[in-house]
Amino acid sequence: MKPSWGGLGQAIGRQSLVASRTAGERMVVLLGRTWVVQDEVYSPACSPSTEVSTAALPYPTGGTLLEIGSGCGITAVHGLLHGLATAVAVDISPQAVANTRLNAELHGVTEQLTVLRGSVFEPLGADDRFDLVFWNAPFIEVADDHVHDGALSAAYFDPGLRGVRAFVGGVRSRLAQGGRAFLGFDDIGGRAVLGDLAAEHGWRLRIAASEAAPRRALVNGAAVEIEVDHLLFELVCDAPAALVRPKSGSWDACPAGLGGSRLSHDEGRDHVGS
Numbered sequence: 065m066k067p068s069w070g071g072l073g074q075a076i077g078r079q080s081l082v083a084s085r086t087a088g089e090r091m092v093v094l095l096g097r098t099w100v101v102q103d104e105v106y107s108p109a110c111s112p113s114t115e116v117s118t119a120a121l122p123y124p125t126g127g128t129l130l131e132i133g134s135g136c137g138i139t140a141v142h143g144l145l146h147g148l149a150t151a152v153a154v155d156i157s158p159q160a161v162a163n164t165r166l167n168a169e170l171h172g173v174t175e176q177l178t179v180l181r182g183s184v185f186e187p188l189g190a191d192d193r194f195d196l197v198f199w200n201a202p203f204i205e206v207a208d209d210h211v212h213d214g215a216l217s218a219a220y221f222d223p224g225l226r227g228v229r230a231f232v233g234g235v236r237s238r239l240a241q242g243g244r245a246f247l248g249f250d251d252i253g254g255r256a257v258l259g260d261l262a263a264e265h266g267w268r269l270r271i272a273a274s275e276a277a278p279r280r281a282l283v284n285g286a287a288v289e290i291e292v293d294h295l296l297f298e299l300v301c302d303a304p305a306a307l308v309r310p311k312s313g314s315w316d317a318c319p320a321g322l323g324g325s326r327l328s329h330d331e332g333r334d335h336v337g338s
């Protein structure tokens with residue numbers, strides 16, 4: 065594992081934000097389809113992370129997806145075109161919500177997709193559960209009192225990692241029996257923090273997919289080039305019975321429905337946070 069990137073991670077985040085912002089509205093071709101990416105919405109062209117995760121997620125045929133932070137909507141729409149029955153997409157950004165709806169319309173899946181604005185699980189009904197829950201998260205931790213300068217900033221920076229903490233802490237109660245949870249995260253963000261956070265909530269992190277890509281950033285006036293790993297983690301149940309047992313019901317200590325299963329093509333990848 066690389067060390068925490070701290071200031072370098074923030075510099076790369078700021079640079080990506082500026083690059084994405086400058087590009088404005090555009091069409092992006094990804095996974096064999098064309099997508100509209102609107103102003104102030106995260107561009108999947110600026111990093112391999114959207115493609116890595118979207119291509120690797122195990123969309124259950126006839127199943128349901130909850131995508132947190134849908135951005136322009138690629139993952140939810142792609143999943144619906146690859147076997148899902150329905151999906152719910154949530155994003156904190158009104159621009160992202162509108163952009164997700166636009167791409168759903170472009171690809172003919174508006175009937176199967178519900179798009180909600182809000183933070184992490186807040187806009188959901190108390191009993192909403194899903195077969196697959198995923199977030200390609202803003203992975204750069206900034207101070208708790210950081211104020212976003214526009215909607216796109218929330219795609220990169222997570223003040224106090226509040227969003228990621230809410231996801232890791234709450235995802236178990238959003239999984240249907242047999243459901244699986246995944247988180248996209250770059251290793252320039254708080255990967256070590258993420259491992260500890262996952263362990264606190266009875267999860268260990270399994271790398272389901274990854275891709276390394278070179279990134280350049282100006283740090284204190286000097287150009288620095290590093291290799292960034294774009295990672296898709298599965299949250300695998302690693303909890304004692306007391307942590308995972310629902311208030312009512314009769315689940316076992318670590319039921320198959322709580323992330324205990326594996327992607328067959330990922331056997332042998334390394335594990336962190338356990």
Ligand SMILES: C[S@@+](CC[C@H](N)C(=O)[O-])C[C@H]1O[C@@H](n2cnc3c(N)ncnc32)[C@H](O)[C@@H]1O
Nearest residue numbers: 106114133134135155156157183184200219227
């Ligand atoms: C890295 S971008 C990923 C966008 C898209 N899923 C993709 O892969 O192209 C992170 C997304 O999470 C959204 N986001 C940030 N904080 C959030 C929160 N607390 N609740 C819901 N969405 C959030 C951002 O607005 C952004 O669209």
